[in-house]
Amino acid sequence: xxxxxxxxxxxxxxxxxxxxxxxxxxxxxxxxxxxxxxxxxxxxxxxxxxxxxxxxxxxxxxxxxxxxxxxxxxxxxxxxxxxxxxxxxxxxxxxxxxxxx
Amino acid sequence: xxxxxxxxxxxxxxxxxxxxxxxxxxxxxxxxxxxxxxxxxxxxxxxxxxxxxxxxxxxxxxxxxxxxxxxxxxxxxxxxxxxxxxxxxxxxxxxxxxxxxxxxxxxxxxxxxxxxxxxxxxxxxxxxxxxxxxxxxxxxxxxxxxxxxxxxxxxxxxxxxxxxxxxxxxxxxxxxxxxxxxxxxxxxxxxxxxxxxxxxxxxxxxxxxxxxxxxxxxxxxxxxxxxxxxxxxxxxxxxxxxxxxxxxxxxxxxxxxxxxxxxxxxxxxxxxxxxxxxxxxxxxxxxxxxxxxxxxxxxxxxxxxxxxxxxx
Numbered sequence: 001x002x003x004x005x006x007x008x009x010x011x012x013x014x015x016x017x018x019x020x021x022x023x024x025x026x027x028x029x030x031x032x033x034x035x036x037x038x039x040x041x042x043x044x045x046x047x048x049x050x051x052x053x054x055x056x057x058x059x060x061x062x063x064x065x066x067x068x069x070x071x072x073x074x075x076x077x078x079x080x081x082x083x084x085x086x087x088x089x090x091x092x093x094x095x096x097x098x099x100x101x
Numbered sequence: 102x103x104x105x106x107x108x109x110x111x112x113x114x115x116x117x118x119x120x121x122x123x124x125x126x127x128x129x130x131x132x133x134x135x136x137x138x139x140x141x142x143x144x145x146x147x148x149x150x151x152x153x154x155x156x157x158x159x160x161x162x163x164x165x166x167x168x169x170x171x172x173x174x175x176x177x178x179x180x181x182x183x184x185x186x187x188x189x190x191x192x193x194x195x196x197x198x199x200x201x202x203x204x205x206x207x208x209x210x211x212x213x214x215x216x217x218x219x220x221x222x223x224x225x226x227x228x229x230x231x232x233x234x235x236x237x238x239x240x241x242x243x244x245x246x247x248x249x250x251x252x253x254x255x256x257x258x259x260x261x262x263x264x265x266x267x268x269x270x271x272x273x274x275x276x277x278x279x280x281x282x283x284x285x286x287x288x289x290x291x292x293x294x295x296x297x298x299x300x301x302x303x304x305x306x307x308x309x310x311x312x313x314x315x316x317x318x319x320x321x322x323x324x325x326x327x328x329x330x331x332x333x334x335x336x337x338x339x340x341x342x343x344x345x346x347x348x349x350x351x352x353x354x355x356x357x358x359x360x361x362x363x364x365x366x367x368x369x370x371x372x373x374x375x376x377x378x379x380x381x382x383x384x385x386x387x388x389x390x391x392x393x394x395x396x397x398x399x400x401x402x403x404x405x406x407x408x409x410x411x412x413x
Binding site for chain 2: 003004005006007008009010011012013014015016017018019020021023024025026027029030032033034036037040043044045047048049050051052053055056057058059061062063064065066068069070071072073074075076077079080081082083084086087090091092093097
């Protein structure tokens with residue numbers, strides 16, 4: 001197994017782990033963390049695809065750097081909403097899950 | 102030998118990611134996520150993508166980690182940091198199977214995709230005309246300038262979104278929560294020690310970005326981190342939303358980028374296409390303005406809306 005293939009499979013596994021975290025976590029902050037795992041898993045997959053032909057390809061790398069910055073801005077907005085929601089409702093979970101917990 | 106290194110690294114990354122998702126407690130998840138980001142940046146070096154490794158370490162692990170930790174602190178103040186009891190294994194089994202299926206589908210896609218023969222032949226022929234030598238910076242600021250221009254506007258839009266969450270009575274206050282630091286403690290000392298080194302590293306990353314790994318985003322992030330460390334140590338008082346100088350700093354990058362794009366159109370090369378003779382210097386000017394905007398925007402995004410008066 002070559003390096004890029006190994007990292008691509010790791011990226012695929014990270015996407016699965018992240019999605020499981022997104023579904024299973026009830027605390028909204030953990031959901032944002034899991035969302036970041038999905039994103040970085042996809043970045044690794046894309047980066048491995050760029051490195052597949054032997055030499056590294058700068059185009060996916062530039063796209064990934066753009067993606068990392070956009071992921072941070074999305075996370076910052078999401079976290080702002082989580083904190084505002086928790087302050088307004090007193091709970092860090094979504095209203096429809098309060099009954100189950 | 103290198104395969105052993107890659108295998109160990111991938112196993113570590115997966116173990117830490119699993120610990121992030123499955124471990125008990127929100128705080129533990131955040132700490133594991135920061136470790137995950139640092140391991141991932143080593144993986145980027147292994148994939149021969151040093152520019153991405155720098156971005157991942159600075160933004161993915163560093164700033165995102167600070168963002169999560171400060172949110173955890175804010176939630177702790179109102180007693181909302183504890184997790185509700187998790188659902189049982191039986192309820193989560195379908196979700197686990199579906200996620201395993203997703204991983205399997207992605208793995209299948211990898212082997213089903215055709216292997217490219219060699220990377221981007223167009224880029225190799227176009228690179229001498231880019232005005233700079235680092236191919237990643239050339240793609241970011243010249244060949245795919247549209248992406249980067251819109252990205253800098255996305256940053257601005259996210260910041261406006263965060264500011265909209267401020268309460269009316271806090272609007273004229275300084276950003277973030279008031280910081281209290283023990284005199285002579287770790288934070289007070291590091292707040293003095295790190296910023297000079299950080300400024301040097303940040304400016305260097307921007308400067309070498311034209312020819313070697315580095316660039317506006319990595320350098321700007323380090324400079325934003327310098328500001329955050331100084332603010333957390335209580336040495337720098339965060340500014341206010343209403344201060345016009347800082348607002349100018351926020352829009353400088355996108356504005357200069359847009360003007361450069363329009364100049365390209367006037368000179369006949371087309372919107373956001375830099376004419377070859379001035380490409381190098383144009384990229385330099387755009388980069389300086391972008392660094393200022395990225396540093397200010399990222400620091401404001403992480404420190405959060407003004408809420409100095411928030412007490413509960």
